[in-house]
Amino acid sequence: MPEREFDLIAWIRRAASRGRGVRTGIGDDCAVLDLPGGRLLATTDVIVSGVDFLPRENPVLIGRKAANVNFSDVAAMGGRPLWLLASLTLPPGLPAHWARKVTRGLLDACRAAGASLVGGDLSATSGPAAICCTALGEARKPVLRSGARPGDAIGVTGPCGGSILRRHLTFRPRVDEGLRLARVATAMIDVSDGLTADLDHILDESRVGADLDSRAIPVHADARRVARRSGRTPLDHALTDGEDFELLFTCPPRRFPRWARRIGTITRRRGLRLDARAIRPRGYEHVLG
Numbered sequence: 001m002p003e004r005e006f007d008l009i010a011w012i013r014r015a016a017s018r019g020r021g022v023r024t025g026i027g028d029d030c031a032v033l034d035l036p037g038g039r040l041l042a043t044t045d046v047i048v049s050g051v052d053f054l055p056r057e058n059p060v061l062i063g064r065k066a067a068n069v070n071f072s073d074v075a076a077m078g079g080r081p082l083w084l085l086a087s088l089t090l091p092p093g094l095p096a097h098w099a100r101k102v103t104r105g106l107l108d109a110c111r112a113a114g115a116s117l118v119g120g121d122l123s124a125t126s127g128p129a130a131i132c133c134t135a136l137g138e139a140r141k142p143v144l145r146s147g148a149r150p151g152d153a154i155g156v157t158g159p160c161g162g163s164i165l166r167r168h169l170t171f172r173p174r175v176d177e178g179l180r181l182a183r184v185a186t187a188m189i190d191v192s193d194g195l196t197a198d199l200d201h202i203l204d205e206s207r208v209g210a211d212l213d214s215r216a217i218p219v220h221a222d223a224r225r226v227a228r229r230s231g232r233t234p235l236d237h238a239l240t241d242g243e244d245f246e247l248l249f250t251c252p253p254r255r256f257p258r259w260a261r262r263i264g265t266i267t268r269r270r271g272l273r274l275d276a277r278a279i280r281p282r283g284y285e286h287v288l289g
Contacts, residue, residue, distance in 0.1 A: 008099055008100070008122060011100065011103075012103050012117075012120075015103060015104075015107060016107060016116070016117040016118070019082075019083075019110075019114075019115065019116030020082065020114075020116070021034040021035065021082055021083070021116075022034075022083070022116050022118055035082075035138060037138065037140070038138040038139055038140040038141075039138065039139050039140070039141075039142055040136065040137075040138060041074050041077050041079045041135075041136065041137040041138060041139055041142065042134065042135075042136050043070050043073040043074060043134070043135050044070065044132065044133065044134040044135075045066075045069045045070050045073070045132070045133060046130055046131065046132040046133075047062070047065060047066050047069065047130065047131050048128055048129075048130045049128035049129040049130065050128050051128075052065070052168075053065065053169065055094075055129065057169065058101075058169070059098050059099075059101035059102045059105065060101050060102070060104050060105040060108065061105060061169040061170060062102055062105060062131070062169065063101065063102035063103060063104060063105020063106040063107075063108070063109070063131070064105040064106070064108055064109045064169070064170075065105075065168065065169050065171075066086065066102070066105070066106060066109075066131040066132075066133050067084055067086070067105070067106045067109035067110060067113075067115075067133055067135070068109050068113075068171065068172070068173045068245070069133075069173075069192065069245070070084065070133045070134065070135035071084075071109065071113045071115065071135055071137075071173040071175060072171075072173040072174065072190045072192070072245045073135065073190060074135055074137035074139075074173075074175070074178075075173050075174050075175045075177070075178035075179075075190065075247060076143075076178060076188050076189050076190040076247055077137075077139055077142045077143055077144075077178070077188070078139050078141070078142060078143040078178050078179060078181060078182025078185065078188065079137040079138055079139035079142060079178065079179075079182075080114065080137055080138055080139070080175065080179060081110075081113045081114065081115040081135055081136075081137045081173075081175065082114075082115055082116070082136055082137050082138060083115055083116050083117075083118045083135070083136045083137075084106065084109075084110055084115055084116070084117050084118065084133055084134070084135050084136075085117075085118060085119045085120045085133065085134045085136075086103075086106050086117060086120040086131060086132070086133045086134075087120045087121040087122070087123070087131070087132045087133075088102065088120070088121075088122050088123070088129075088130075088131055089123045089124070089125040089127075089129065089130045089131075089132075090122070090123070090124055090125065090129055091124070091125050091126065091127065091128060091129055092124070092126075094129060098129075099122070102131060103117075106133075112172070113173065113175055114175075115135070115137075120133075139182065140182075141182065143178075143181070143182055143185045143186075143187065143188040143249075144187065144188075144205070145187050145188070145189055145201055145202045145205040145206065146187065146205040146206050147185075147186040147187040147206060147250070148186050148187040148202050148203070148206035148208050148250040148266045149186055149206070149208070149250075149266060150208060150266055150267055150268040151252075151253070151265070151266065152186055152187075152250040152251060152252060152253070152265070152266040153250065153251060153252070153253045153256045153262050153264075153265060153266075154199070154210060154212070154248070154249075154250055154262065154263050154264040154265060154266060155248070155249050155250070155251065155256060155257070155260040155261060155262050155263065156191070156195070156218065156246050156247070156248050156249075156260065156261050156263055157174050157177050157181075157246045157247045157249075157260055157261075158174075158218060158220075158244070158246040158261075159218035159219055159220035159221075159223075159238070159244075159246075160191060160195050160217070160218065160219070160220055160223070160237075160238040160239075160241065160244040160246060161219055161220045161222060161223025161226070161234060161235075161237035161238035161239075161241045161244070162220050162221070162222025162223035162224070162225060162226040162227075162234075162237055162241060163220075163222065163241055163242070163243040163244050164222075164226065164241070164243075165222045165225060165226065167220075167222060167243075167244070168243040171243075171244070171245045172245075173190075173245060174190070174245070174246060174247045177247055177260075178247055180257065181247060181249050181251070181257070181260075184251045184252070184255040184256075184257065185249040185250065185251045186249075186250050186251055186252070187202045187205070187206055187249065187250045188202075188247055188248070188249040188250075189201055189202055189247075189248050189249075190245050190246070190247055190248070191242065191244045191245060191246045191247070191248050192242055192243060192244075192245060193242045193283040194239065194240040194241060194242040194281075194282060194283020195217075195238065195239050195240070195242075195244070195248065195283075196239045196240060196272060196279065196281040196282055196283060197240070197242070197281045197282060197283025198242075198248055198283065199212075199248055199272065199281065200272060200281035202248070202250065203270070203271075203272065206250075206266075207270070208266050208267065208268065208270070209266070209267040209268070209269045209270040209271045209272065209273070210264050210265065210266055210267060210272050210273070211264050211265050211267055211273050211276070212263055212264035212272070212273065212274045212275075213263060213264055213275065214235055214274055214275050216261065216262060216263045216264070217235060217238050217239065217263050218238070218261045218263075219234045219235060219237075219238040220238065220244070223235075223237035223238050223241065226241075239274075239282070240282040240283050241283075242283050250266055
């Protein structure tokens with residue numbers, strides 16, 4: 001039996017407890033929020049059935065992913081997530097409990113990140129299910145993509161590649177790491193589209209180039225598993241797969257953190273090179289239209 005919209009909203013309102021800085025939460029036309037201090041960060045992302053998740057996958061994990069891709073963007077700015085708004089568009093035929101389980105996933109992700117679900121929207125659609133989230137956070141000094149300088153070290157917080165083997169649903173946004181890196185990083189981004197594709201965004205915004213060392217690239221065990229059936233190398237998967245949601249950053253070599261992995265150096269010479277050979281940045285890109 002289909003679930004009525006207002007009944008589901010009432011349930012979400014009861015399930016979403018108020019958190020830090022929430023003066024007025026779900027129930028009014030807007031949430032009323034007290035910003036603790038620093039700069040306000042705002043980001044939004046949508047995940048769509050058949051593109052970012054499959055309908056048969058666990059809806060709790062789908063909800064977590066919908067929130068966490070946004071919290072990962074906040075982490076990439078050296079910020080702390082505070083609040084989340086989530087809008088669900090639901091096609092006919094979905095089980096009535098699907099939206100509730102997705103909401104449970106949203107709430108799980110919020111609790112883990114120290115954030116609160118403060119609003120959103122529900123709508124029916126004739127197309128695929130989609131979840132659009134907007135995250136708000138704070139940072140005392142946001143880390144941009146445009147600050148990389150020649151001579152900076154390039155680092156990544158963890159191994160990459162093969163996220164399709166479920167890690168794209170179960171990843172943890174690197175919020176704590178981002179807060180630590182904010183003290184030393186000159187530029188930062190999260191690895192969502194692919195390591196070389198996302199590094200290219202830093203190079204473009206900072207107007208610099210990069211030399212990467214293939215031996216230093218941390219390759220996830222999942223990349224090795226996928227490579228056995230893809231015909232590609234594990235390194236290629238690590239460089240291009242995406243949805244790893246590790247943080248990719250630059251900083252002065254003398255300030256490089258011991259717990260991260262150094263994979264290269266920022267250069268004055270434009271372009272991207274791997275072991276001194278020019279390569280083309282590759283990763284996932286939506287085809288529109």
